[in-house]
Amino acid sequence: MPVIAVTKERQAGETRVAATPDTVKKLIAAGYSVVVEAGAGAPSSYPDADYAAAGAEMASDPAAAIGKADILFKVRGPVAEEIAALKADAIVVGMLNPHQDKETLQALAAKGVRAFTMEFVPRITRAQVMDVLSSQANLAGYRAVIEAANAYGKVMPMMMTAAGTVAAAKVFVMGAGVAGLQAIATARRLGAVVTATDVRPAAKEQVESLGAKFVAVEDEEFKAAETAAGYAKEMSPEYQAKQAALVSEHIRKQDIVITTALIPGRPAPRLVSAEQAASMRPGSVIVDLAVEQGGNVAGSKRGEVVETEGGVKIVGYANLPGRIAADASALYARNLFAFAGLFLDKEGAFAPDLEDEILKAALVTQGGAVVHPALAG
Template identity: 80%
Template sequence: MALIAVTKESRAGETRVAATPETVKKLIAAGFAVTVEAGAGLAASYQDGDYEAAGASLAKTAKAAVEKADILFKVRAPADAEIAALKSGAIVVAMLNPYQEKAALEALAAKGASAFAMEFVPRITRAQVMDVLSSQANLAGYRAVIEAAEAFGKAMPMMMTAAGTVAAAKVFIMGVGVAGLQAIATARRLGAVVTATDVRPATKEQVESLGAKFLAVEDEEFKNAQTAGGYAKEMSVEYQAKQAALVSSHIAKQDIVITTALIPGRPAPKLVSAEQVASMRPGSILVDLAIEQGGNVVGAKLGEVVVTANGAKILGVPNLPGRIAVDASALYARNLFAFAGLFLNKEGAFAPDFEDEILKAALVTQGGAIVHPSLKA
């Protein structure tokens, strides 16, 4: 019987946990044994007693949890002490942030671990239930609007009162992926007037289906700006200039701007310039979801609220899903439970097939080396 270890996250500010009592029960039913480090779930409101009631054994320390484990479940990359305690050939499953945290990958490789980066799970139909990027981005988009509403000195919805009318807040979402769509939906629920933009024409229908208005220069070039595979084509310099002018004039009128653009393996693209920030009214809010990858907003700082000379605020809040730790952990843990099923054969025995297309796509270290094609030097 393969043993799965779950330990406390050592990263500052990381409140999530990689397994919940719900998924522990399911993992044990599937044929795994589970050891949980005492206190691993406390930051996400999951009690040690609930893990024990689900069938897990408790370990007093991370070392005690890890040293006999066949599989280590983590939210972020394991700490050096955890890697040192791993037995050779152990499997590690986590959001490893592989492009930015090469040192952790090198340490895992040196230990002989088979490490899987959940960010690399392919977006194919049978892997949807394992898609941690979507599960966590969905919550990040929601939380971004809540953070903006808290920092905003006005109400979000229009209110008709005996003392007069309160105007609805104007919210602009830049980037209509999973996080952007949830941000649109949340801002609309709070009563804001919402607009959104994206380089992919196909997102226009999604934006409008949520009751928001799509912002783009909709000429012939824009209508043909997507490949047959669904990817955005590079736009002409002329189009980019027209779109930039439209976005600049729009940002100047907004109360809240939320940016969500990320490019795997590269710094986040700059979507909002210093001049555009300076054009916003005092009290305006910008929330930069890409802050941990360098940020979409010029002037944004990780972990800080930057108040600009014109009185706008740029929120560089890291780890937004971690601010909803209960739900973020529950979704992430279900992603990992589904992924763990790939380690079992048809008879339910622990026998990982490293040629499985999902496992192969997510595998980053094995046999003492970094093996993912996009990470090789």
């Protein structure tokens, strides 16, 4: 019976866990045995007793958990002591941050293990249940609005009281991907007046379906700005100048701006300049969801709330899903449970098929080397 180990997350600030008592039960039912390091679920409010009741064997330290494991489940990449404890033919599965955390990848390769990074799971129908980028971005978009509301010195909805009327907050969401759409929906539920922008024309319908207004220069170039595969085309300098002017004028009138633009393997694009931030009223808030990849907002700092000279707060908290760790862990653990099913054949035997398109896409180290073509060099 193949063994899955789940250990504490040892990278700074990580509060999530890679399996919950619920997914432990499901993994055992699927034919795995599960070893959980004591305290692994505590930051996510999952006590050891619940893991034990679900059928997990509890281990006192990481070496005891990992030493017998065929598979190690992680949220972030394992640290040196965990890598040292791995069997040479083990499998590691997690969000390994392969474009930025090259040191961990090299250490995993040197150990000889097969490592799969969940960020590379292809976005195909069969893999939707394994899509960690979507499951975690959805929660990040929600939490971004909660953090904005907390930093904002006024209420979000319009309030009509005996003492007078309080105007609704104006929220502008930049980027209408998974995180952006959830931010729009959450801000709307809190009663804000919401607008949003995106470089993809198809996003307009999604934004408007959530009750927000779409902001863009909608000329003929914009209408043709999407490839047949659904990706944005590069816009002309003339269009970019018109769009920048429109966005600058719009930002100036907003109470809250939330930026969500990320490009895998590349620094986050700059969406809000220092001049645009300075144009906002004192007490306004900007939340930068891309701070871990360099930031969408000039002046944002990872892990900090920076206040400009003009009194605008720029929120740069890293790992927003980790601020709602119980739900983030539950969703991530279900992603991993589905992924673990790919290691079993039709009879339930442990036989990973590395020609499976999902496993092939997510494999980053094997045979002592980093093997993914996107990481070459």
